[in-house]
Structure formats: structure tokens, C-alpha cells
Amino acid sequence: MASKDRILRLKDETRTNILCASLDIVKEEGWSALSMRKIADKIEYTAPIIYEYFSNKDAILQELTRMGYLKLASQMEEAKDRFTTPAAQLEAMWLAYWNFAFAEKELYQLMYGVEMNCCIMENPCPDMKGPATLIWNKIEEMVPESKRTEDYIDTKYYTFWSVVHGLISINMTRQLSSEDINKQVLKDALGGIINSLRN
Amino acid sequence: MASKDRILRLKDETRTNILCASLDIVKEEGWSALSMRKIADKIEYTAPIIYEYFSNKDAILQELTRMGYLKLASQMEEAKDRFTTPAAQLEAMWLAYWNFAFAEKELYQLMYGVEMNCCIMENPCPDMKGPATLIWNKIEEMVPESKRTEDYIDTKYYTFWSVVHGLISINMTRQLSSEDINKQVLKDALGGIINSLRN
DNA sequence: TACCTTTGTCTAACACTGTTAAATAATCTT
DNA sequence: AAGATTATTTAACAGTGTTAGACAAAGGTA
Numbered sequence: 407m408a409s410k411d412r413i414l415r416l417k418d419e420t421r422t423n424i425l426c427a428s429l430d431i432v433k434e435e436g437w438s439a440l441s442m443r444k445i446a447d448k449i450e451y452t453a454p455i456i457y458e459y460f461s462n463k464d465a466i467l468q469e470l471t472r473m474g475y476l477k478l479a480s481q482m483e484e485a486k487d488r489f490t491t492p493a494a495q496l497e498a499m500w501l502a503y504w505n506f507a508f509a510e511k512e513l514y515q516l517m518y519g520v521e522m523n524c525c526i527m528e529n530p531c532p533d534m535k536g537p538a539t540l541i542w543n544k545i546e547e548m549v550p551e552s553k554r555t556e557d558y559i560d561t562k563y564y565t566f567w568s569v570v571h572g573l574i575s576i577n578m579t580r581q582l583s584s585e586d587i588n589k590q591v592l593k594d595a596l597g598g599i600i601n602s603l604r605n
Numbered sequence: 606m607a608s609k610d611r612i613l614r615l616k617d618e619t620r621t622n623i624l625c626a627s628l629d630i631v632k633e634e635g636w637s638a639l640s641m642r643k644i645a646d647k648i649e650y651t652a653p654i655i656y657e658y659f660s661n662k663d664a665i666l667q668e669l670t671r672m673g674y675l676k677l678a679s680q681m682e683e684a685k686d687r688f689t690t691p692a693a694q695l696e697a698m699w700l701a702y703w704n705f706a707f708a709e710k711e712l713y714q715l716m717y718g719v720e721m722n723c724c725i726m727e728n729p730c731p732d733m734k735g736p737a738t739l740i741w742n743k744i745e746e747m748v749p750e751s752k753r754t755e756d757y758i759d760t761k762y763y764t765f766w767s768v769v770h771g772l773i774s775i776n777m778t779r780q781l782s783s784e785d786i787n788k789q790v791l792k793d794a795l796g797g798i799i800n801s802l803r804n
Numbered sequence: 805t806a807c808c809t810t811t812g813t814c815t816a817a818c819a820c821t822g823t824t825a826a827a828t829a830a831t832c833t834t
Numbered sequence: 835a836a837g838a839t840t841a842t843t844t845a846a847c848a849g850t851g852t853t854a855g856a857c858a859a860a861g862g863t864a
Contacts, residue, residue: 441849
């Protein structure tokens with residue numbers, strides 16, 4: 407009955423092949439070029455077999471989104487572990503977020519809907535909350551007890567996210583100025599908010 | 606020869622009809638539902654005549670984008686004129702920007718590529734700079750002369766935009782918390798940056 | 805080994821998309 | 835009224851996501 411295992415392993419393999427092929431296509435030709443038939447071509451099958459592994463195109467995108475959130479969370483965790491003070495950890499995590507956005511540009515576009523020219527996205531992916539809680543907890547740690555209400559931390563969290571995500575969006579849609587200015591804006595903004603957490 | 610005028614007027618009318626029909630469809634069914642045939646249906650023609658007015662679908666979107674920037678600029682100008690001090694004017698303009706984003710949600714999505722599920726956008730639309738210079742000039746006015754370099758104003762401008770655009774993006778893609786929190790974050794952030802302009 | 809069932813895969817099709825060329829209908833000019 | 839011009843439509847092409855049905859390969863069973 408070991409052949410069953412081999413079969414299952416093969417099925418799993420083509421499943422990941424589909425995902426990898428999709429990402430490859432997007433990296434080479436952009437989101438608008440991603441089609442079922444092109445994916446099938448790349449994995450040397452015909453289009454309908456993809457539906458044996460994913461119920462439709464959107465399911466592929468959802469899975470890629472999930473993978474993106476997992477990868478992002480792990481990179482932010484890594485960044486956190488390189489520092490000890492909460493302030494330094496917080497900055498490191500946001501910088502990791504920033505780096506991820508550009509290193510995995512296509513995934514970030516998918517996850518946060520920046521300049522997507524495909525597919526809708528209203529999928530409440532559970533793994534979405536991984537990176538969020540990572541930051542949330544660290545903010546909670548820094549805010550003095552007197553102000554440690556859910557609303558207050560939420561506000562601070564969204565302030566962070568707005569600055570970072572806004573800056574990323576702008577950089578992705580327009581091709582912008584120098585890298586230096588952007589990192590400067592980012593660090594300035596982060597520093598300002600981080601300081602504001604303490605009082 | 607007045608019939609010529611009538612003809613031209615009619616041509617212009619169906620041109621704007623195409624644009625309005627497009628926007629109507631998007632408002633009712635979202636960007637992904639916008640198709641040439643559906644536009645044609647709404648203006649009671651068949652699809653190919655649209656190509657007499659616009660070279661392709663993208664040209665329609667570009668024109669809508671242009672209209673969006675013009676409308677946004679005029680609303681920001683109005684907001685500015687309701688105040689006298691630069692600080693108040695600056696805040697009013699950003700609040701106008703914010704209000705526009707939600708009042709004309711579909712146009713904003715088109716203009717700034719938030720959660721677009723259609724069409725590519727790399728069109729360097731000239732009217733894009735209208736709202737930008739409006740803000741830019743006001744920042745320049747507030748920054749003390751000693752720091753009034755192009756890079757510095759650019760940095761401040763993008764800091765503003767990041768915060769506002771980021772917050773809008775997040776609100777549009779996720780359906781978020783209470784309106785109060787968002788306006789609070791916005792006003793806090795704006796206030797912080799505005800104050801930072803002076804030193 | 806022969807059959808039957810299950811599994812994997814493909815072909816063909818449907819309904820839709822943007823876009824174009826050619827045929828028709830309506831209008832204007834002479 | 836006839837010819838030229840313009841307006842509009844029909845039909846088609848190539849592409850999209852998706853599904854049903856045909857076919858082939860493999861598995862288990864007698």
C-alpha cells in the first residue's frame with residue numbers, strides 16, 4: 407500500500423507545482439497574464455486538471471495569499487528576534503514588512519490589493535491576522551497601562567499600518583524618486599509613532 | 606450649416622453618455638462587471654460604436670481618471686478657500702481628499718489603484734499633478750526658509766500622502782472598525798505632521 | 805488472464821471578454 | 835433621384851474561466 411503514498415505525494419507535488427507556476431508567470435508577465443491555460447502549459451497539463459486541485463482560479467489566489475501571510479509573519483518574527491528592546495523590535499518588524507513588500511512584490515500586491523489587475527478579494531483569510539497580532543502585541547507591551555485599551559492600541563496599530571502601507575502603495579504604483587527619500591520618510595514616521603506610544 | 610453643430614453636439618453627448626454609463630455600471634456592479642457590451646447596452650447601441658469615441662477600453666478608464674483628478678482638485682481648492690491660515694488650509698485640503706475618496710469611491714480606486722480588479726494603469730495622466738501641487742505649495746508656504754529645499758518638501762508631502770492614502774486603502778479593502786477611530790487616526794496623524802512642518 | 809471499476813487526463817463546448825473588418829442602413833450632397 | 839458619406843450593426847477572431855463527456859490508464863477481482 408506504499409503506492410498510495412507515492413500517489414498522494416505526486417498529487418501534492420503537482421498542487422505545489424500549480425502554485426509555483428502561477429507565481430512564476432506573475433513574476434514574469436504580471437497578474438493580468440495569469441490564466442488557467444498558461445498555468446496548465448507550464449506544468450505540462452491541460453487546463454481542466456487544475457480544477458482537480460483547486461475549485462477555481464480564485465482558490466489559487468487565496469492559497470497564494472495564505473502563503474504570503476505565512477512568509478511575512480515568519481520574516482517579521484525573525485526580525486523581532488534580532489533585537490531586545492520593544493522599540494527596536496517594533497521598528498525591525500516594520501522594516502521587515504517593508505522589505506517583504508518589495509522582495510515579494512507580487513505576493514504583497516495580492517495580499518493587500520495594490521494595483522491588482524485581476525481577481526476580486528474579499529476573502530477573510532485567517533492567516534491575515536498573523537502579522538497583525540505580531541505588531542499588536544508589541545504595541546500593547548509598549549503602551550503605558552493607563553492607556554492600554556483596545557481602541558487605543560487599534561488606533562496606534564492603524565496609524566503604523568497606514569504610514570507603511572501608504573508609502574509602499576505609492577512606491578509601487580508610481581515609480582518614485584530615490585530609495586533614500588522613501589526610507590527616510592519611513593524611518594521618520596516610524597520613529598515618531600514609536601515615541602508617541604510612551605506617553 | 607447649423608446641423609453640423611447639432612451633429613457635433615450629439616457626438617459629444619454620446620461620448621459623455623459612454624463615460625456616465627461606465628461609471629454607473631461600476632457603481633452598481635463593481636469594476637469587474639464593466640464590459641464594452643454592457644456599456645453599449647446602457648447607451649442603447651452595440652459595442653463597436655464605442656470605438657468611434659474611444660480607441661479602446663483603457664482610453665475610457667483614462668478619461669474617467671482625468672475627470673476624477675479634476676473633480677478632486679476642485680474640491681480641495683474649495684476646501685482651502687474656506688480657511689485663512691496655512692495650517693487650517695492644509696488640514697482642510699486633506700480632509701477634502703479623504704471625503705472625496707469615499708464619496709467617489711470608484712473614481713478613487715481607479716485613480717490610485719486600490720483594489721482594482723480591472724485594467725492596468727501606468728498612464729502618467731497630467732492632471733494627476735493638480736491635487737499634488739495644491740498640497741505641495743501649501744507645505745512650501747509653511748516650511749521655514751532655512752529648510753525649504755525640494756527634497757525636504759517632497760519628504761513631507763509623501764509623509765502626508767502615505768498616511769492618508771494608507772488609511773483610505775485599508776478602509777476600502779477591509780471593512781473596518783468604526784468611522785470614529787479612522788477619523789481620529791487621520792486627524793492625529795495630520796496634526797502631528799502639520800506641527801512638524803514648523804521646525 | 806479477462807473483466808470491471810476507478811482514476812486520471814483530455815477534447816469539446818459554453819458563455820463571456822476586448823477588438824476588428826466587412827456588410828448594411830441611414831443620411832447628406834449634388 | 836442617384837451617388838457619396840456617414841452611422842450602425844453583424845459576424846468573426848482570439849482570448850478568458852469553467853464544465854460535461856469521452857477516452858485512456860491503472861487498480862482490484864474473478
